[in-house]
Amino acid sequence: MKKYLQKLLGMSGGTGKPSKKAGYILVIGLIGLLLLIVGNVFSSTSKQDPSISEEIPGEVKEESTDETMLDKSKSSSSGVKEIETNYEEDLRELLNKIQGVSEAEVMVNLNSSKVKVYEKNLIKSQQSTEETDTNGGERDIEENSEETETVLVRQGDKEVPLLIQTKKPDVRGVFVVAKGVDHKSVEKWVMEAVSRVLGVPAHRVSVMPKN
Known part of the structure; x- marks a missing residue:
């Protein structure tokens, strides 16, 4: 082993001192090894650090757009539902005041969106x-x-x-269930009241007697 090291370092046979060329090679090798170790340490730290993450702008933007469209859709649906509820409450109160009508229940079906003019x-x-x-x-x-x-x-x-102008959604249909509408005259009154209040043709209004 000693003879191998001497040969590697370029030692002269009798002096036991390494040559200058061998010393330069040894120093350069040690510096290269040190740089390699330091590079591996920083690379491992970067991979293991959970705070370092890659952001993909395209994906973030797409997610934001989808959320915006969903919010608009929910807002539109809730607005139409609110109008339907108001119509139903007003009609229920009105129909129950008609002579011969009691316990009226109303369902109003509107188009899905408002009309902008x-x-x-x-x-x-x-x-x-x-x-x-x-x-x-x-x-x-x-x-x-x-x-x-x-x-x-x-x-x-x-x-x-x-x-x-922003017009309310058109009425697609109205369904009324009430006691007393089994009489033709009362049914006619209810049909006419709903048709005139909502501006909907009679064929879109259904009136049925309640159990």
Whole structure:
């Protein structure tokens, strides 16, 4: 072993001292080994640290968009449900005041969204054309056209349609259960009351006697 180390360090046979070249090689090797150890230590610390995590902007943005759409959907549904409940309560109170009607219960079914009405400009145009046929006859042709254009207003750094009205959802159907409507005259009164109050045609109103 001693002879191997002497050979590795380039020792001269009698002096037992390593050559300068061997010393340089040994120092460079030790520095490289030290850098390798330090690099491994920092790499292991980075992998094991739970506070270090990679963020993926695309995924975060997509999740935020989905949550926003879900919130809007919930808000719209709750608004329609609130209108239905108000209609049902008002009709129930009204119908129970009709002569011969008691214990009335009402269910109102509305469309799923409100109707927004925007301001529009009506643009009319007229074009007249004179034509002469081969026999020398003349005739005038007038063409009229109409088109609408949504009015835009500036809001910050962008233009948006001018909203002038938000209509309540249309009524798809009404179901009434009450005592006394087995009499034709009473049933007719209930049908007429619901139709006029909600502005819904009679064929969308169902009236049934209650047990």
